[in-house]
Amino acid sequence: MDxxxxxxxxxxxxxxAYALIALGLTLIFGTLGVVNFAHGALFMIGAFCAVTMQRILSLSSTVIDETQKDFLGNPLKIEVPYVQSWFGDVAGAAIQDWSVPLSILLVIPVMLFVGWAMERGLIKHFYKRPHADQILVTFGLAIVIGEIIKAFYGANPIQxxxxxxxxxxxxxxxxxxxxxxxxxxxxxxxxxxxxxxFIIAAVFAFLQFTTFGMVVRAGMADRETVGMLGIDIDKRFTVMFGxxxxxxxxxxxxxxxxxxxHYNLGMDFLVLSFVVVVVGGMGSLxxxxxxxxxxxxxxxLSSMNEVKAIIPGIDQIIIYLVAIIILLTRPRGLMGRKGVMEE
Amino acid sequence: MSKSNFSRRGVLKTGAVTAGGLMLPTYLRADAHAGYTNAPQGDTVKIGFNVPQTGPYAEEGLDELRAQELAVEHLNGMGDGGMLNTFSEQNLDGTGILGKKVEFVTGDTQTKSDVARASAQSMIQKDGVIMVNGGSSSGVAIAVQGLCQEAGIIFMAGLTHSNDTTGKDKKANGFRHFFNGYMSGAALGPVLQNEYGSERSAYHLTADYTWGWTQQESMQASTEAIGWNTVQNVLTPVGAGDFASYLTPVINSGADTLILNHYGGDMVNSLTQAVTQFGLKDKVVNGNDFKIIVPLYSELMAAGAGSNIEGVFGSMNWNWQLQDAGTAAFVKSFGEKYGFPPSGSAHTCYVQTLLYADAVTRAGTFNPCGVVEALEDFDFDGMGNGPVTYRGADHQCFKDVLVMKGSENPTNQYDTLEIVEVTPRAQVEYEPDHPMFAGGDLGECNPGA
Incomplete structure (x- = not known):
């Protein structure tokens, strides 16, 4: 039982984790109709914002300690973080210790900018193109983002x-x-x-209880009619992408x-998240x-030793098996709407 | 009026034949035939460094590449000569190999067997390399070793720790300087008994491929030999990332020791999650403090795992903190060129490049069969780890092995691991027909061509 x-x-x-990534994917698909294979890369950029904040808070001045030697026998260079110089050892160390939660200050502006830049710079040009084109271009973008991250941060996982x-x-x-x-x-x-x-509840509340959210939901249901009412729905959808x-x-x-x-983190989650979106129903939050x-x-549950003793390797394929069963019995997914991706 | 003897059809035919000839792999061209594949022409010789430059072991591969470039510099008489000054054989004088300047090409294995084979094949057929060196991952090493055997090329494996590389998958054209899973188990067993006693229950998490399987088998044998009980062995997919669902069953399994047969990013993730998220190192089970063991360490992994490796035992092939003259010479050369100490895999690839060059020089030929003969049962010293032998029966290198522990009071960023014991070579030696290495056939050396 335990x-x-x-x-x-x-x-x-x-x-x-799956739900959070799939929620973003569905938001983009539901509003803009874009199948965004670069969404995993956005997850990765968020993780590297935490790494960046950790590094910013670790920026240090170098002090040479003549009493100690480095691996080549030269005087040892000791790094003293600026935050510890400015705020004292205890407070500085505490600030460094909380670098991950503090990186929210970096994540929100960075991700809003990245989302805006992606949508305006690339994805808007593919709104009227087939989904296959959207998949190709966003998948390519994901690879480019991964390589840029590798160039700056290296290939090893970073604690x-x-x-x-x-x-x-x-x-x-x-x-x-x-x-x-x-x-x-x-x-x-x-x-x-x-x-x-909390984030999931906040997104639902935003869409459900604000005027902006109401317009977005209306646009998701009938984009043309909302546009005819004189509302710039594209602008709101760009904000939703952000x-x-x-x-x-x-x-x-x-x-x-x-x-x-690590630089490939986004790819690890991408495929599973798409399965989640499809099983949930395309466009259904x-x-x-x-x-x-x-x-x-x-x-x-499938990775329990008792289960794997009966069906070895089941934990590696169970998600896809469940997806097949659900899609066979409910072709639109668990909560999919009629007409979405059925043209 | 003169009449041309050239017909349009004739020119096309001649052109096609010439183009076809030029497109032939170098080792099939007539001028390359000297009884063996890719016999060097002119005053240069080309070797291939096939390492992961992208993918999960890219950092290891890039460090191997740095070391190999340094080795080429030393062979060509540049730099301070590094280990050439401490090598017990003094045949290499900085004039290349047999008077030919050494050039190299690089390939990216991506830590994928098929990609690694394709990369090695391209080096052999397009670039005309005479030897392939390096790589990380036993799956890759075994795949490339098989290819080099077929092509008639010498393969010096890089970071490959599976017993199978010089066990059931051994090949006459392949040699391994790196140690193996059996040696890790043999070195760690007595140290673990001394530190943790004889009454422990071990739970294994094992990477699901050749290296993980043989590493686990070796560790299980060595820990059971000191009286430990094996509770369970769970295979985990390579690159699983989140190991929570594999770690939670450990909590109530009755095990008081977790043996992580993981490497690279998997090891960093599984150890970090075990320590920081599930607090396994703080648990007390069966009256024993819970312990974690990582049988195979590397400096790059240790840096990735940070403080989580404190006090965790493991083993290494070589470490830059060794005090012998060869190690000091290599660390100085590498450190001054790149600004940080070399990793164990860098050392392996550096040494293998020099050993190949020395074997060619002693054999007086680049012919792979001459090189194989020169390397088999070759004894030498001065390359770190004390006296070393390349055993002829399986092409496995035998030397001292290091038992390591995560530094508990690191003094600088490179002080991640400390040497607990230099296990004497005699303790890790085994017979070529040991059950863990049984099967397979070394076969005959293949000169190719």
Whole structure:
């Protein structure tokens, strides 16, 4: 039972990441009708914003310590971070320690700009082109972004730790009536789950309860009619692209302590996220979130040793098996609408 | 009025034949035939460095490339000569190999077997290399080794730690300077017994490919030999990224030791997640403090894992902190050129380049069969790790192995690992027909052409 609960927690956490990325993908598809294969790259850029913030806060002055030697026998150069010089050792170290949460200050402007630049500079030219063209150009863009990241940050994964206070695990079992130390789970993953839930709720609230969101929803339902009312729907959709990029970036930023960022990180999530979108129903926001959690949980449960003892390797294919079954029984996905991508 | 003897058809035919001849791989052209593939012509000889320059092991590959370029410089008489000054054989004098200036071409394996084979094939057929050196990943090494055997080219494997490379997949044209999974297990076993006692239960997470399988088998054998119990071995896909679903079952498995048979980015991720997210190092199980072991270390992985490797035991082929003259000479050359210490894989590729050159010089020919003969059962010293032998029976290198531990009080950015023990070579040696290496056939050397 404890193993089952642990894998459920894993699935919720994994599903939260899938749901966040799929939510952004669906937003872009639902508003602009663009199949954006560069969305995984946006997730990666968010993760590298966390790396960048960590590096900014680690910028240092060099002091030469004549009493110590480096590997070649020369006097040792010691790096003293500026934040520690400016704010003192304790406060400076604390600021560095919280670099991942603080990188939200970097992620939001960067992702809004990247989203705007992508949409205005490239993607708008492909609105009226076939989906195959959109896939090719955005996939190419994803590769270019990955290579640029590699050129600046190298090919190795980069450690981006969570704050010390949110590192390690917490015993959840005691509260549920289990023995101590049987259900322990990562604190940061729990934080990630609640963060994802908050972002998802915020996006839905924005679309549901603001005038801007109402216009966007109207545009998603009938773009031409909204345009005939004198509303510049394109401008609002561009803003939605920026918001979708922000959601992906925030998801990546918070995922950096879970999975050390590397230049191929976006590709790792891209295919799975598309499966999530398709299973949820193309263009359906609640469908994307539901499918994200369903597939995350199914994948985690299938990786239990007891399951793999019966069907070895099932954890590697289960998502695709479930996708096939759902699409055979519900061709429009879990919550897909009639007419979307059916022309 | 003169009449031309050239017909349009004749010119086309001649042109086609000439173009076809020029397009032939160099080793099939008449002028390249000297009884072996890609016999060097003129006053240069070309060797190929086939390493991952993109993909998950790119950093390892780029460090190998740096070391190989340094080796070429030293062979051609540039720089300070590095290990040429400390090598027990003093046949190389900085005038290239057999008087021919050394040139090189590079290829990108991407850490994919098919890509690596295609890259090596291109080097052999288009560039006319006489030897292929380097690479990371045993899957790649085994694939390229097979290709070089067929083509009649010497292959000096780079970072390959699977028992199979010089076990069931050994080839006469291939040699390995790097150590292997069995040697890691043999070196680590007694140290682990000394540090953690004989009553432990180990849980293995293992990369699901040839290296992981043989590494796990070796570690299981060595830990069971010191009395440890193996709770479970779980295979994980290469590049899994998020290991949470593999780590959570460890918590209630009854195991008090986690052995991560992972390398590169997988090791960085699995260790980081085990330590920082699931707090495994802080657990107490069966009255024992929970311990994590990473059987194969590299400096680049250690840097990636940061403070999470503190106190974690592992093993290495070589480390820049060794105090012998050869190591000091190489670290000085490399450090002054690039500004940081070389990795273990850089050392391997550097040494292999020099050893190949020395073998050609001693054999007096580039013919692969002459080189194989010169390298088989070759004893030497002065290249780090003390006295070394390239065993003729399987082309595996035998030398001291290092047991390492993550530095607990690092003093600078390169102080990530500390040497716990230099395990003497005798402790890690085994018979060529050891069950873990059984099967396969070294075969005969193939000169190609």
């Amino acid at each position: 193993a089952l609960i642990l894998q459920l927690l894993n699935g919720m956490d994994k599903g939260a 981006t730790p969570s704050p010390a206070a949110l590192t390690g695990s917490v015993d959840l079992g005691v509260g549920l009536g289990f023995e101590a130390n049987t259900i322990i789970y990562s604190v940061w993953r729990i934080v990630y789950f609640f963060f994802a839930a 918001i979708a990029a922000c959601v992906a970036g925030l998801a990546g930023m918070m995922y950096a302590p879970i999975l050390s960022p 609640p469908g994307a979130v539901l499918a994200g959690f369903v597939l995350g949980i199914v994948q985690s």
